[in-house]
Amino acid sequence: MTRSVLIVTPFFAPQNHSAVFRAYKLAKYLPRFDWKPIVLTVKTQYQFSEDERLLADLPGAVEIVRTRYIEPTLRGARMALGGRDRSFAATRSASSRDSNRPPTFDQHSTVRRAYRSLREKFLHMPDDYWTWAITAIRAGKKLLHDRAVDLVFTTAPPFSSLVVGSALQKAGARWIADFRDPLAYTQRLSSDSARIHWRQRNIVKQALRNADAVTIASSCFRSIYFDMFGEQNVEPVFIPTGMDTEIVSPPAGHLERRPPYLLFAGEYLPDYDSAFLEAFANALRNPDVRRTRTRLLVVGTLELNRTRMMPLIEKLDLQEHVEFLDQQPQREVYKLLSAARAGVLIPGFRSYWWTTFAKMTDYIGMRKKVLAMVPDPSESRSALTRSGLGIFLDGSSSEQSDTLARFLLSEDKLSEPNENECERYTALRQVQSFAELFESVLTRGRYSKP
Numbered sequence: 001m002t003r004s005v006l007i008v009t010p011f012f013a014p015q016n017h018s019a020v021f022r023a024y025k026l027a028k029y030l031p032r033f034d035w036k037p038i039v040l041t042v043k044t045q046y047q048f049s050e051d052e053r054l055l056a057d058l059p060g061a062v063e064i065v066r067t068r069y070i071e072p073t074l075r076g077a078r079m080a081l082g083g084r085d086r087s088f089a090a091t092r093s094a095s096s097r098d099s100n101r102p103p104t105f106d107q108h109s110t111v112r113r114a115y116r117s118l119r120e121k122f123l124h125m126p127d128d129y130w131t132w133a134i135t136a137i138r139a140g141k142k143l144l145h146d147r148a149v150d151l152v153f154t155t156a157p158p159f160s161s162l163v164v165g166s167a168l169q170k171a172g173a174r175w176i177a178d179f180r181d182p183l184a185y186t187q188r189l190s191s192d193s194a195r196i197h198w199r200q201r202n203i204v205k206q207a208l209r210n211a212d213a214v215t216i217a218s219s220c221f222r223s224i225y226f227d228m229f230g231e232q233n234v235e236p237v238f239i240p241t242g243m244d245t246e247i248v249s250p251p252a253g254h255l256e257r258r259p260p261y262l263l264f265a266g267e268y269l270p271d272y273d274s275a276f277l278e279a280f281a282n283a284l285r286n287p288d289v290r291r292t293r294t295r296l297l298v299v300g301t302l303e304l305n306r307t308r309m310m311p312l313i314e315k316l317d318l319q320e321h322v323e324f325l326d327q328q329p330q331r332e333v334y335k336l337l338s339a340a341r342a343g344v345l346i347p348g349f350r351s352y353w354w355t356t357f358a359k360m361t362d363y364i365g366m367r368k369k370v371l372a373m374v375p376d377p378s379e380s381r382s383a384l385t386r387s388g389l390g391i392f393l394d395g396s397s398s399e400q401s402d403t404l405a406r407f408l409l410s411e412d413k414l415s416e417p418n419e420n421e422c423e424r425y426t427a428l429r430q431v432q433s434f435a436e437l438f439e440s441v442l443t444r445g446r447y448s449k450p
């Protein structure tokens with residue numbers, strides 16, 4: 001007998017960014033486990049690139065319900081009042097990515113500062129998606145009544161997804177609350193406004209306390225939330241996000257003929273450490289390394305990555321050794337990764353100890369070695385160690401460049417991947433784990449760890 005699950009997220013295809021794929025792969029493969037996915041998402045999205053092929057790749061059993069979302073910005077308000085369409089699909093311009101940018105205000109003007117203050121202190125309650133939560137709750141309750149939905153699955157961020165899940169649970173649904181990040185834990189994942197942060201923290205606390213099951217994308221979230229809120233009613237279940245092995249195809253001929261390269265996929269964030277580029281420049285001073293012709297291939301939002309990386313690249317004289325590509329569909333990234341000598345994970349030794357990084361899960365699922373500069377200890381280091389794929393550029397700057405040079409010259413004997421651990425980071429294993437959890441909640445009620 002086929003059961004139905006309502007998947008609640010504002011981030012869904014055709015959007016093409018890392019926040020999409022945990023729910024997307026769940027919807028794509030759940031029908032194989034006798035579940036019908038109904039996706040409840042936004043009708044309009046303002047910020048992200050799109051890949052229409054993602055929709056085409058979904059099986060016919062997946063139903064998508066889109067409800068109205070008015071971004072709480074001048075852009076969103078003007079559109080709602082009949083102004084020019086400023087959604088991403090309409091504009092497809094770099095300026096449309098910045099939802100904080102009012103179209104006519106000077107960057108440092110008094111009006112600009114007042115506008116930002118208004119947004120941050122009053123219009124982010126609890127985040128940008130509260131207007132969508134209103135319409136999603138209304139549509140979700142109708143779906144519960146009309147379709148006899150068995151379960152509701154929400155994935156967060158944003159906080160508003162948890163608000164929708166809580167409301168639908170009160171309407172009679174069983175609710176699985178999924179956390180891709182430890183919301184309300186760090187400044188980056190919380191509002192600067194004390195009033196809004198209190199609200200965000202309370203939303204998380206209530207979800208952990210009341211949901212019928214809690215799933216997490218990194219195992220360390222258990223400890224984080226225990227420290228924040230103490231013992232919970234349910235044990236969070238760690239289910240890694242998986243790479244989609246079924247869309248992996250052999251590299252195109254031009255990739256196989258190009259010089260060898262290391263792959264960095266994603267956005268190079270402003271707070272990333274410069275140590276990797278410095279180690280790369282130092283390694284290239286070795287004539288043998290230079291003769292390998294190895295490049296660093298950076299794949300992600302072209303404007304952002306160039307702006308943030310080029311000053312350092314020019315300072316280190318790496319212009320001939322770094323190549324940029326704009327954001328690519330996921331299947332194209334997989335092709336690039338398949339042909340790469342290694343993936344690169346370089347946030348630095350003080351950054352994001354609690355996350356596994358979206359692209360790292362792809363690296364593990366594809367059994368690709370990873371050159372990593374990550375904190376010790378950290379979730380990423382633990383996952384890369386368990387999988388047998390991590391090559392950690394630790395120690396002094398000379399030790400880092402020496403480790404990198406030995407890898408590029410194939411001088412070190414590398415460990416074999418841990419196949420069982422790597423398999424956990426595939427989409428089918430991810431969805432199988434969720435399906436088993438859904439069955440448990442349906443048959444036994446609130447989930448408790450066996």
